Amino acid sequence: MTHEEDTFNQESRQKKPVIRRDRVVVTKVTEQELSQIKSTADQCGMTRSDFIRARALGYKPRQRLSDRELDGLRQLAACRTDMVNFANALHGLSDNEKIRLFRHEETMLEWYEKVAHVTNRVADFLQSAQTANSYPAGTTNQGTKEDGA
Structure with missing residues (x-):
């Protein structure tokens, strides 16, 4: 078998079958x-x-994220990075250093204020994403509540 024949056979096996919807x-x-x-x-x-085919076959297509939601996702990624860096910094401390740090009220209050901001942003983003992904009332069987559109 030549190289060209082998390449052709590999390509023909890798191609997705064409579905003809007639x-x-x-x-x-x-x-x-x-x-x-x-x-x-x-x-x-x-x-x-x-969309209609997907819904009729039981799939629940998700809506694309808005620019606002994408920005929120980017901010969450940045927040995650900060949290990981904080956790890594804590991990490097000895137990005595950790105890001293956590007993320092001013430091803990400052940390709490920063964490509260992050958790509030996460909650806001999740609420926004859940609302944006739901289908308007009346589009589905009223007796069936779908999860996440």
Whole structure:
């Protein structure tokens, strides 16, 4: 077998099979429902057809993060870095040094104020992300509560 034949065989095995969708499902919706479908599909970065197919097959597409949410995610990553650096610094201290540090009220108060800011930012971001990822009421079976859209 030549190198070209071997390469061709590897490429043909690695290619994903082409799925031909040639069946059509038609449904009627109101103007408001169509608008909502278009809007939600756009928010998820999907075509209407892909979005409807995903929902009909039981998948729960996630909406793309807004610029505000992406900024929040970046800030959380920076906060995590700070927390890891703090934990690493503490890890390097002896037990006696840790006890002295934690008994120093001014240092602990300053640390608490910084940590409280970080935890508040995390809570705000999580609340924002959870709200943005939920589907409007009435789009699903009222008896079924879906988790995370």
